[in-house]
Amino acid sequence: xxxxxxxxxxxxxxxxxxxxxxxxxxxxxxxxxxxxxxxxxxxxxxxxxxxxxxxxxxxxxxxxxxxxxxxxxxxxxxxxxxxxxxxxxxxxxxxxxxxxxxxxxxxxxxxxxxxxxxxxxx
Amino acid sequence: xxxxxxxxxxxxxxxxxxxxxxxxxxxxxxxxxxxxxxxxxxxxxxxxxxxxxxxxxxxxxxxxxxxxxxxxxxxxxxxxxxxxxxxxxxxxxxxxxxxxxxxxxx
Numbered sequence: 153x154x155x156x157x158x159x160x161x162x163x164x165x166x167x168x169x170x171x172x173x174x175x176x177x178x179x180x181x182x183x184x185x186x187x188x189x190x191x192x193x194x195x196x197x198x199x200x201x202x203x204x205x206x207x208x209x210x211x212x213x214x215x216x217x218x219x220x221x222x223x224x225x226x227x228x229x230x231x232x233x234x235x236x237x238x239x240x241x242x243x244x245x246x247x248x249x250x251x252x253x254x255x256x257x258x259x260x261x262x263x264x265x266x267x268x269x270x271x272x273x274x
Numbered sequence: 275x276x277x278x279x280x281x282x283x284x285x286x287x288x289x290x291x292x293x294x295x296x297x298x299x300x301x302x303x304x305x306x307x308x309x310x311x312x313x314x315x316x317x318x319x320x321x322x323x324x325x326x327x328x329x330x331x332x333x334x335x336x337x338x339x340x341x342x343x344x345x346x347x348x349x350x351x352x353x354x355x356x357x358x359x360x361x362x363x364x365x366x367x368x369x370x371x372x373x374x375x376x377x378x379x380x
């Protein structure tokens with residue numbers, strides 16, 4: 153059974169970089185059948201798409217975050233990572249890694265990690 | 275960006291009742307609309323993909339319909355375990371967006 157697990161610091165200081173890693177188990181990240189992505193959910197429950205990654209390294213980002221976000225892949229570790237720079241309190245949220253099905257950027261999210269709360273505070 | 279407007283925001287229902295949740299898109303998105311269920315302290319889970327296709331493992335009482343800009347999620351004969359917040363999501367136009375959620379209380 154495929155599992156996705158987020159990990160990283162749960163507390164980040166304002167103006168610093170938020171870094172979260174997703175470890176994929178039960179399946180390979182290096183397949184053209186799937187894409188991989190990051191979402192976040194704010195304390196008020198709203199969901200926001202951050203970006204999507206193909207194992208080749210190609211990425212697609214939300215324009216509202218594009219200047220601050222970077223998503224990368226480490227196929228040897230079956231992991232992909234999110235870096236969000238210059239964070240503020242408004243970036244406090246649960247961060248989810250997800251799998252996109254159908255071998256397309258434009259697809260539904262069929263597997264989700266359990267989510268990780270990242271708080272931005274001094 | 276495409277704004278997805280869900281209604282109602284909240285619904286209190288009794289077991290075995292039928293629940294209908296709507297999601298209206300601000301632009302045409304064909305059938306690229308998906309539904310998720312999120313229970314307290316859990317991550318969202320896919321229920322319906324491409325407006326009307328059931329996802330493997332989702333109970334058969336969940337169904338979806340619609341195309342273009344207007345979509346519906348229906349729960350036939352609600353069960354206690356269906357207490358959750360339901361979200362729609364469009365994957366047609368960048369940036370991909372989500373509805374604000376509908377909380378179903380039993």
